[in-house]
Amino acid sequence: MDVLRDKNGLTEEEFLAAYRPGDYVRPSVAVDMVIFTAADREENNYRKVPEKELKLLLIQRGGHPYIGTWALPGGFVEPTETTEQAAERELKEETGVEDIYLEQLYTFSDPDRDPRMWVMSCSYLALTDSRALTVKAGDDAKRAEWFTVKLITENQQTDSFNDRVTRITDYRLELTSGEITLSAGVRHTFTRSAKGSENSFKITENNGLAFDHAKIITYAIERLRGKVEYTDIALNLVPEYFTLTELQQVYEIILGRQLIKAPFRRKYGVLAEPTDKTTSDAGHRPSRLFRRKWKT
Amino acid sequence: MDVLRDKNGLTEEEFLAAYRPGDYVRPSVAVDMVIFTAADREENNYRKVPEKELKLLLIQRGGHPYIGTWALPGGFVEPTETTEQAAERELKEETGVEDIYLEQLYTFSDPDRDPRMWVMSCSYLALTDSRALTVKAGDDAKRAEWFTVKLITENQQTDSFNDRVTRITDYRLELTSGEITLSAGVRHTFTRSAKGSENSFKITENNGLAFDHAKIITYAIERLRGKVEYTDIALNLVPEYFTLTELQQVYEIILGRQLIKAPFRRKYGVLAEPTDKTTSDAGHRPSRLFRRKWKT
């Protein structure tokens, strides 16, 4: 078969050799990581089992814009890497965390999301077990902290008439780390009709979070909640050896509600493989330790 | 509270006024739309109900690279719009399709995915009913065609040992429109271990598709298959009035398998509201027409 030529008579090889990118404006593309872990809450009751909390890693901004506020770890994508590789690289550089579950979340592209210039953010959901809690600071002098996360649904309302449905969910996002408290209000509006559908997230209030990161965090928790019940994603939040009670606690902090033990074990027990190890010195009956058994 | 100043003594306002973007290289960002519809297959048997097919809109490339091959409709994002708005704009410009279901799919960012330059693609899944079949050509002279889509799982294999699972799925993608036949092989490799997880799509064979679009199409069908059973996304593929048999056919072409009528109606009948209209002149008992009833 002959080599194809375009309207200028060029072959593909000739075309590419002569190709010069146009001079139009391009966006910067950053990656932002929403990195969660599950940690034991400090428990002073003498023989109670500790409760778990969902924690999120944030970095305090040392320069404008949003100086002093807290931001998701992230950085710009370089021309020799994919966004996924950029996320892995930045995570390692900024926080020292490596070998972690990473899942592309959403690309946020509102032209005004960064007051400096046109920056899109390709966001990633990252999950790790609590070993990551010890690695806090990165290579530079930035201050990094793990914040306890709570996402409360303050109000949810659904209107429908004819072929059109609108669901408005008002979330309150609360982040605490020691004396530091951050909070935000995020409204998720979902509209669906014969003419298509639309999801929009809007920050209604913002205390101490940088950029549109309250949106991104809210979206990440929604994703996590949506996936935890039908995938094995929660296994990424438990350590190598864990008890079924710990695994249940992870489900409970993600879903934000209590679960009943017996059906939990029937349903999710298949995600865990028993070992011959047990806990001990707990002030009560020891419990069996399990290992992760990924779904195939 | 005092206005915060950075290490140069600037306020945020002063910083932004003085800010000049750096001179580093930025990617071009395009949107690509995977737009599906469900259409009746030509049926010559005299009183049979027509079967449905899943169709995908592709545009033939008129210039290098990949001249003559078929590509997803798409275009570059402009600095005043979100990727979603860019998708809506391009869809209207290139194909005349408007008011359509749009969902962000994935941002593909392999630096080599476009031989001309660094281009990321923020891809969108778009669904519409068969009215869209009549709008084919766009504003310019590009040739657009609806292709019948088949994604066949040729081979699937799961290996697991210890804490590590690898699942390899080999897909064959087949696209036909009249005399034109395109095909591709795509291998989806999924790896999960204690050190994280990884999804990768690789084109093993490519006949007539541009860029990495075989990957994007495969990913879109996977997403559609994954969501059809637990969301009401399939409603976007049926017209305003439809029979439950039509709705069932839509599920069948997406999932690629036959479903049993009674349980289908129990499960998905809640997505449809009966009207007092019926079909007629069909050579058999008429069937009731329904309207969409979105989940709330």
Add this chain to the structure above:
DNA sequence: CAAATAGTGTCTTTGAGACATTATGCG
């Protein structure tokens, strides 16, 4: 009446939810 599809009834099986009961190490 026959062809073809529309629409429903019902049996079985599976699994989630709720709660109760038994088991066991530790102080």
Add this chain to the structure above:
DNA sequence: CGCATAATGTCTCAAAGACACTATTTG
């Protein structure tokens, strides 16, 4: 022995899968 949690048993109910049966229009 009693505290606290581990682990399992069982009843109920809801829903999916499979198949059979009835209903209705058109040629």
